[in-house]
Amino acid sequence: xxxxxxxxxxxxxxxxxxxxxxxxxxxxxxxxxxxxxxxxxxxxxxxxxxxxxxxxxxxxxxxxxxxxxxxxxxxxxxxxxxxxxxxxxxxxxxxxxxxxxxxxxxxxxxxxxxxxxxxxxxxxxxxxxxxxxxxxxxxxxxxxxxxxxxxxxxxxxxxxxxxxxxxxxxxxxxxxxxxxxxxxxxxxxxxxxxxxxxxxxxxxxxxxxxxxx
Numbered sequence: 001x002x003x004x005x006x007x008x009x010x011x012x013x014x015x016x017x018x019x020x021x022x023x024x025x026x027x028x029x030x031x032x033x034x035x036x037x038x039x040x041x042x043x044x045x046x047x048x049x050x051x052x053x054x055x056x057x058x059x060x061x062x063x064x065x066x067x068x069x070x071x072x073x074x075x076x077x078x079x080x081x082x083x084x085x086x087x088x089x090x091x092x093x094x095x096x097x098x099x100x101x102x103x104x105x106x107x108x109x110x111x112x113x114x115x116x117x118x119x120x121x122x123x124x125x126x127x128x129x130x131x132x133x134x135x136x137x138x139x140x141x142x143x144x145x146x147x148x149x150x151x152x153x154x155x156x157x158x159x160x161x162x163x164x165x166x167x168x169x170x171x172x173x174x175x176x177x178x179x180x181x182x183x184x185x186x187x188x189x190x191x192x193x194x195x196x197x198x199x200x201x202x203x204x205x206x207x208x209x210x211x212x213x
Contacts, residue, residue, distance in 0.1 A: 001024075001025050001026070001047045001048060001124060002025070002026045002027075002028045002045055002046055002047045002048075003020055003025050003026065003027050003028065003046070003047065003048055003049065003050060003120075004027075004028055004029050004031075004037070004040045004041055004043070004046045004048075004049040004050070004051075005017060005020070005027055005029065005030045005031070005049070005050050005051075006030075006031050006032070006036075006037040006040075006049070006050070006051045006052055006055060006063055006066070007030075007032065007050075007052045007082070008032045008033065008052060008054070008055050008056055008059075010032070012107075012110075013030050013032060014030075016030075016050065016110065017030045019110075019113060019116075019117075020050075020117075020120075023113075023117050025120075028040065028043060028045060028046055029043070029046075032055070032056070033055055033056045033057070034055050034056065034057065034062040034063075034066060037051065037055065037062075037063065037066045038066050038069070041066060041067075041069075041070040041073075042073075046077075047078070047124065048077070048078035048079065048080070048120070048123065048124045049067065049070065049077070049078070049079045049080070050079075050080045050082065050120065051063040051064070051066065051067050051079060051080070051081050051082065052081075052082050052083075052107075053081055053082065053083040053084075053087070053090060054083075054084070061090070063081065064081060064090055064093065064094070067079040067081055067094065068093060068094070068096075071097060071099070071102075072097075075097070075099060076099045076100070076101050076126075077101065078101040078102070078123045078124045078126075079094070079101070079102055079103070079123070080102075080103035080104075080105065080119060080120050080123045080129070081094060081102070081103065081104050081105070082105055082106070082107050082110070083104065083105070083106060083107065084106070084107055085106075086106065086131070086133055086134050090104060091104040091130055091134055091211055092208065092211045095128065095204060095207060095208050095211065096208070099201075099204065100126050100127060100128050100201075100203070100204045101123055101124070101126050101127070101128075102123060102128055102129075103119050103120070103122070103123040103127075103128070103129035103130070103164065104129070104130050104131060104134060105119060105129070105130075105131045106131045106133055106134075109131060119164065122164045123164070127164040127166070128161075128162070128164055128203070128204055128207055129163060129164030130162045130163055130164070130207070132163060134162075135159050135162050135163055146191070146192055146193070146209060147192075147209070147210055149191040149192070150187075150188060150191055150192075151187075153174075153184060154184050154187055154188050154191070156174060157170055157174070157181060157184045157185060157188065158188055158206060158207070158210055160173055160174070161185070161203055161206065161207060162207045162210060162211075167181045167182060167185070185203075188206055189202050189206065192205075192206055192209050194206060194209075
């Protein structure tokens with residue numbers, strides 16, 4: 001898999017490049033600023049991108065904007081965004097297209113190499129992966145939203161969906177059957193008034209509804 005990497009800290013950029021290559025990825029470009037990232041993202045050979053939210057020149061949201069632009073040009077292009085802080089708005093903006101293949105992780109998560117690489121592979125495969133810290137922050141605010149219609153178990157299932165887990169992974173985590181997971185997910189879709197669509201799109205829309213609390 002061929003990756004574009006954007007990170008302004010030289011040591012972290014070098015470390016991520018080495019880590020990704022050791023895990024079998026090909027790093028097509030490792031850049032540290034917005035113009036170079038925008039150029040790298042136009043490479044048709046790129047299969048996915050790992051992007052820091054904040055890049056020069058303003059260190060605000062250049063990386064996020066470049067990722068969103070890339071996905072507008074190439075719908076569904078997989079992007080894993082890294083951030084120093086929990087910013088719920090960033091996750092919402094990434095998911096706004098409703099297509100999936102996006103991830104939002106705190107940089108601290110990179111220290112767990114297995115989790116980081118697994119998250120990138122899941123994003124590249126079409127999943128939506130949100131940092132567990134973001135998930136926890138949102139769950140604390142869910143009581144006064146459509147999410148309040150959900151049972152405690154359904155909220156647990158939705159939180160795991162937001163972390164990018166497939167039905168089998170949710171079943172293992174909650175020690176229930178995959179059939180029970182599917183039943184809970186269908187109930188979530190119904191309670192959140194999500195229109196009939198492919199399950200992948202409805203999963204993304206369910207997570208978007210949950211992020212808006």
